[in-house]
Amino acid sequence: MTTLQPSAAVSRPPARPPSKRDRRSWTGWGFIGPFAVVFAFVFLAPIVYSIYLSVFRTQLIGGTTFVGLDNYQQALHDDQFWASLGRVSLFLAVQVPIMLGIALLIALALDSGRLYGKDFFRIAIFLPYAVPAVVATLMWGFMYGTRFGLVGDINEAFGVTLPDPLSTDLVLASIGNIVTWEFVGYNMLIFYSALRVIPNSLYEAAEIDGAGQIRVITAIKLPAIRGALVIATIFSIIGSFQLFNEPNILRPLARNAITTDYTPNFFTYSLSFNGQQHNYSAAVAIIMGLITMVIAYAVQLRGMRKGA
């Protein structure tokens, strides 16, 4: 609402009210047009197309038919879908707090100004994020190998039998480890940047009041970076729900443990590219998108409420 005020002030005094409204709206589109076109074709069109796809069903025998919301109904009753959603939810509940906790600790440590070689650590910890997820997963995959890999070498060198990181029980944790390794530095950087912009006067005031380091952290630093924490959490939630690369690349090493419906994204991929079930796949993807949106939005509301 406030943005309308200045633009009205800039435009010439109106002679005829209706024409003024027209002119204003078209000039506006001139500015927003290029963006709107890109937005429409790159962001909206795929979504609309997915929705369109999801109300049809193409069979190997019988061709394409309109089925309305059947695909959605099927997805809501699909055990495979719910199992994969449960798996990423578990992943989310365990991996995200660990990752953000580590990232926060490192950010606070770097910000404390008490470390030597601060710049080196900042870059070193951020470095894994610069490694493409595919490469990172391949690398960890080699390390996880119980015969060929690092785990195998340790077993051989020390005559021990470490648990197999790619077994059914451990593979989710192993994936969590890869994701944590990849994204700690990224989240650390978000937190660290947020910490750097806290005005020095606050610290001076705290010092005058005789606050210790812990008190400074809990009373000044954490509240100040709440926004960054919420953003990082939302990114992590979305990331967890979209988990795909890591299981997909590890799969050749652990086909029995990482099933084709391991995560919702992997499930939709398999439906589409192994089963040619593009329509059903689209329906599952849209449901998953909605669930992600709702949860991310809920976290945002919850995270911002107390801060206001």
Place this chain on the structure above:
Amino acid sequence: MRRTTRRLMRGLAVLSVLALGATACGGSDDDSADQKPVSAGDIQAALKKGGTVTVWAWEPTLKTVAADFEKKYPKVKINLVGERSGDKHYTALSNAISAEKGVPDIAQVEYFALGQYALTKGLTDLTPFGADKLKAKYTPGPWNAVSEGDKVYGLPMDSGPMALFYNKKVFDKYKVAVPTTWDEYVEAARKLHKADPKVYIAADAGDAGLTTSMLWQAGSRPYQVDGTKVKIDFADAGAKKYTDTWQKLIDEKLVAPIYGWTDDWYKGLGDGTIATLPSGAWMPANFVTGVPKASGDWRAAPLPAWTKGDKASAENGGSSLTVPELAKNKELAYAFVEYANAGDGVQTRIKQGAFPATTAELQSTEFQNTKFDYFGGQEANKIFADSAANVADDWSYLPFQQYANSIFNDTVGKAYISKTKLADALKSWQDASVKYGKEQGFTVE
């Protein structure tokens, strides 16, 4: 504010109509049932006129074949797009076909996957080009795999009659006899593993290709296909033979839990931890390139029998060259397919280690007397040719085998990592395949 929202909604509506329109145009059903016969003269004319043929294939010997072909027909350019294999190849092919864009003129398709493409009318029936007249040239197994009724959807490129590759060094070291039956195989597995706990008779962590081939050899016929009527049943006597034997190997942990084609697998084949490999006759070339340091250790033997003296064998792998329905230059494409898989190309490919599907080549003395340096000078082709002659030709894959294989480890994989019995695991594979078949409009029993 409110006005902009409404305008945005209107824009969205327009956009969605556009999207609907665009896709509605895309999904046309073209019917090309009645194709005119193409005479040899037509093909010669096309060759004279020239053009470019795009080939999607990973078979390495095709490079030389393409070069020879170009030399023979200077106006034709063969554009080989390769190095993409397995799932990725089929994903790309299916996508191109359903997008009706970028479809190659020739595609390499493995026998197990051919049915799915033939069924969805993705491939050209090559009968009008005269492909049906080549039937007598091929061994029955591969020919059966590329033809359906009086239609021929491709020409067999190679075949994979099975043999047992074994590490002679390991067997000699522990003085274990090379098994000739599957019972002896289990016995050998126990002896070897007892002699050295690091040694396993085989690596198997669940592989759809191996399992279906073993069922094939055991006389099981789990898939009965009649057009769109499909029957899936893993409970016949042949299947029981297989599950009983393999269950012992799994229960006693006699097979190494190593997935095929991984680094662990190559390492195991090289260092003697994997003592045998039941596989197709196309395997030797892979030994040479993938496990170079074990050269001289390995030999080939006939595939163990289910009852002593029985010679029944099965196919494992093998592929054909096909011409997609949407190929632009079908005459030229067919000319190349015939050259590579029935004509001069066959010899070129054999010289480079390919295993043919043509009877004449299989039976030629030159072929049978080939000595394999990798196998210590063994004339392994004799074993393979013998196996090829003993492959039962009444096996059929599912028309959606590609999908079924993709979920093999989701279902049968359980038998390898939990207490689930192999027979039960096969049943859940069956159930999942039946479910998919029904969803896709097949009549499934």
